[in-house]
Amino acid sequence: xxxxxxxxxxxxxxxxxxxxxRELFELWEWARGEEILANHSGxxxxxxxxxxxxxxxxxxxxxxxxxxxxxxGTITKETFDSLQDELLSGIxxxxxxxxxxxxxxxxxxxxxxxxxxxxxxxxxxxxxGYEIPLIATLDLHGNITDQMIAEADILLxxxxxxxxxxxERGLEAVELAERxxxxxxxxxxxxxxxxxxxPTSTTNLSPAKDINEACYRWEREPGMIDCAxxxxxPYTDIPELGVTVVxxxxxxxxxxxxAAESVAELIWKKREEFEPQVLSPQExxxxxxxxAAFPVVLNETxxxxxxxxxxxxxxxxxxxxxxxxxxxxxxFIYDPxxxxxxxxxxxGATIEVLLGGKTDRLHGEPIALTAYVKALTDGKFITSSxxxxxxxxxxxxSVRLQANGVDILxxxxxxxxxxxxxxxxxxxxxxxxxxxxxxxxxxxxxxxxPISAQIITVDSPGLTTLRFQSFExxxxxxxxxxxxxxxSV
Numbered sequence: 001x002x003x004x005x006x007x008x009x010x011x012x013x014x015x016x017x018x019x020x021x022r023e024l025f026e027l028w029e030w031a032r033g034e035e036i037l038a039n040h041s042g043x044x045x046x047x048x049x050x051x052x053x054x055x056x057x058x059x060x061x062x063x064x065x066x067x068x069x070x071x072x073g074t075i076t077k078e079t080f081d082s083l084q085d086e087l088l089s090g091i092x093x094x095x096x097x098x099x100x101x102x103x104x105x106x107x108x109x110x111x112x113x114x115x116x117x118x119x120x121x122x123x124x125x126x127x128x129g130y131e132i133p134l135i136a137t138l139d140l141h142g143n144i145t146d147q148m149i150a151e152a153d154i155l156l157x158x159x160x161x162x163x164x165x166x167x168e169r170g171l172e173a174v175e176l177a178e179r180x181x182x183x184x185x186x187x188x189x190x191x192x193x194x195x196x197x198x199p200t201s202t203t204n205l206s207p208a209k210d211i212n213e214a215c216y217r218w219e220r221e222p223g224m225i226d227c228a229x230x231x232x233x234p235y236t237d238i239p240e241l242g243v244t245v246v247x248x249x250x251x252x253x254x255x256x257x258x259a260a261e262s263v264a265e266l267i268w269k270k271r272e273e274f275e276p277q278v279l280s281p282q283e284x285x286x287x288x289x290x291x292a293a294f295p296v297v298l299n300e301t302x303x304x305x306x307x308x309x310x311x312x313x314x315x316x317x318x319x320x321x322x323x324x325x326x327x328x329x330x331x332f333i334y335d336p337x338x339x340x341x342x343x344x345x346x347x348g349a350t351i352e353v354l355l356g357g358k359t360d361r362l363h364g365e366p367i368a369l370t371a372y373v374k375a376l377t378d379g380k381f382i383t384s385s386x387x388x389x390x391x392x393x394x395x396x397x398s399v400r401l402q403a404n405g406v407d408i409l410x411x412x413x414x415x416x417x418x419x420x421x422x423x424x425x426x427x428x429x430x431x432x433x434x435x436x437x438x439x440x441x442x443x444x445x446x447x448x449x450p451i452s453a454q455i456i457t458v459d460s461p462g463l464t465t466l467r468f469q470s471f472e473x474x475x476x477x478x479x480x481x482x483x484x485x486x487x488s489v
Contacts (some may be wrong), residue, residue, distance in 0.1 A: 004094040009068035009105035013308025016073035036063030046103035048141040049170020064090030070213035071308035080110035099177035106142015107233035118147030135181040157228035162446035188253035192264035201453035260410035284458035293453035302462030311414035313363030315460035332409035400426040419447035
């Protein structure tokens with residue numbers, strides 16, 4: 001048996017003013033053929049799981065094309081055309097295969113295309129037909145559409161947020177593909193959609209944890225293959241934005257329908273429980289300073305690069321610099337200009353800079369800062385988080401600055417903080433600090449929950465704020481809760 005694997009991964013924040021270009025994809029990955037197998041072997045991600053799943057089962061695996069870019073604004077048409085051409089040509093070059101396994105996201109948007117994944121799946125079908133099994137793995141923040149359901153045989157969403165089960169979903173994709181090829185599995189999918197958008201909600205805690213447990217109970221039913229709660233991506237202004245449940249059963253669409261609708265009904269009953277507690281940076285710092293145990297982690301959810309923000313927001317950092325702190329660190333703010341200047345001046349120098357706030361004014365004004373250059377690095381490390389463990393990261397020229405009792409990390413490539421590695425690279429052991437601040441919504445929890453005494457989420461104006469009412473949705477199908485009163489579904 002032979003399978004071909006491929007990836008086109010992008011979570012699009014349509015409110016961002018930074019268009020996603022081919023260059024942004026190439027900054028992270030734009031690979032073909034054997035390069036894909038080399039990049040992802042031994043890595044805990046979707047493709048890593050597919051590669052290991054195939055090898056464990058004695059299945060020949062061929063890489064077609066893999067591209068992923070960090071979340072940002074709408075993908076340009078030119079970039080989308082290149083992505084689609086590379087994907088289709090890579091699949092064609094793989095020759096005759098028994099199944100196709102794709103790693104997609106579910107919240108991709110390109111110029112003129114609301115449903116990037118649905119369009120790509122249809123293009124693949126037009127090339128290979130409908131007889132060959134086609135399975136796609138997806139992020140749980142996918143906005144799942146009818147076209148995606150129609151074109152794929154199986155959609156497998158990660159259950160966990162932080163997404164520590166991507167690898168397992170990759171393994172599962174190959175297992176199910178093999179069962180389809182052998183004739184043991186005839187999948188039937190059903191999608192239940194709700195007029196609901198929810199904030200970024202960790203599955204470590206209720207109510208998302210409770211919804212997952214309901215999904216797992218359905219998965220134990222005879223004939224059930226999968227049941228997944230898709231939170232949707234609330235920062236994508238498209239008509240089909242929203243919460244969905246996708247269930248897959250073996251040769252039994254009615255069973256899949258019962259499962260999806262049952263879980264959707266539970267989500268709707270719990271919709272008010274998703275309402276977040278919103279604290280300002282100042283309120284969060286006040287709580288942190290009162291804490292009896294440390295470290296306290298403050299996550300700036302409103303400027304989470306993992307959701308398409310610029311990563312150079314200044315609200316939390318400014319509050320920290322004004323709060324008379326000691327034993328505090330901030331990791332990190334995106335500002336290649338400041339990082340370059342620090343590298344030019346060298347360790348031991350004192351520099352005067354305007355830090356952050358360079359992409360837009362929504363995320364705060366630049367901070368006029370006099371800082372001491374404590375350490376310089378190349379920004380390179382290996383991910384240790386259970387999410388993507390083993391994958392290399394290159395954040396470019398990076399620096400540890402010190403000012404007003406705060407150690408500030410500044411890097412040249414934007415990303416959210418997943419683990420302690422960027423701190424350790426600059427000589428900071430976060431377990432010895434009282435306050436640790438970072439930019440992320442939930443993914444950081446996989447590494448930081450075990451080592452922190454408390455986690456406090458702070459919010460402010462930003463492209464991933466928990467306050468949906470601050471966005472001007474122009475294309476979202478209304479009414480939708482909590483933006484509108486919705487009596488029933």
